[in-house]
Amino acid sequence: MEKKYSIFHIEGGLGKHIAATAVARCIKKNHPDRELIIVCAYPQPFLNLDFVSRVYRIGTTPYFYKDYIDQKDSLIFKHEPYFTTEHIHKTLPLIENWCKLYNLKYNGEQPELSFNDRELQKYSRTWQSQKPIFVIQSNGGLLNSESGLPYRWTRDIPFDITQQIVAKYQDQYTIYQITRPGSPVANGAIEVTNEMTSMELLSVLLYSEKRLLIDSSLQHAAAALNLPSTVLWVGTSPKVFGYDLHDNIIAEIPEDQKLPDSYFFDYDFEGQLHDYPFKGDLFDIDTITKSLTRQSL
DSSP states (O other): OOOEEEEEEEOSOHHHHHHHHHHHHHHHHHOTTSEEEEEESOOHHHHTOTTOOEEEETTOOTTHIIIIITTOEEEEEOOOGGGSHHHHTTOSOHHHHHHHHTTOOOOOOOOOOOOOHHHHHHHHHHTOOSSOEEEEEOOOSOSSOSSOOSOOTTTSOOHHHHHHHHHHHTTTSEEEEEEOTTSOOOTTOEEEETTSOHHHHHHGGGGEEEEEEESSHHHHHHHHTTOOOEEEESSSOHHHHOOTTSEEEEOOOOTTOOOTTOSSSSSOTTOOGGGOOOSSOSSOHHHHHHHHHHTTO
16 A cells, blocks of 8 residues: 655744644544654754654655655645744644644644653763752753844843742752753753754753743643643733643733834734833742742742
């Protein structure tokens, strides 16, 4: 019998790829008779998923056309969910909207991450600690950014808030702070840049007791690993990118912003300086610490 294929092409950052594991599962459920082929920028999150047949990195697809396209029975899933009416108007969560874009029956699929035994043996040594581990992702986004700014206000945690949290918990916890290269590191925290492999970086969550995250890769990974976390939101929305599993704390942005340069979206991930809408603190420290306390209950 001739093989049939579903080809799922994914672009964007690591967090989007982790969210896409839920879409991949939905594609497989809707087309169980087809081998699922992934073409993406971050292959690692898909390599250990048993319902995925092959994973290719974008630009490294030798003989792909002859193997999967030319005179083959293949379905192509390569549409961009960010430029749909539902996403722009924030009426559907990203994963559900992505599945709708492909006319798939969505049954609540959520992100998935799987580590094999050898990975777990290695990563457990990477994150050995005498104290419980507290993970803070204070800065996120693509490494090769045009702005070169160490702080993107639409998603990052303000440095003074990060420092206050670290100061409060550093005696009880080993605190790993995930940052962009060049972003400030709080006194008392251990810097972790996302120069590790994808799975090694994400594996720190497996050994963590507390997690303070932002709208970036680790909050998607925490959802995939069923680890409730405190997630701070500024210019992006948990209605679109978040998960009910987490305690989502949202900064209140004034409604009278003029946003002269905005087109389809209010705030971009980089955070234009002239759009900054706040006059005081973005978040209340007590609200954050109460949320972190609930993670231990």
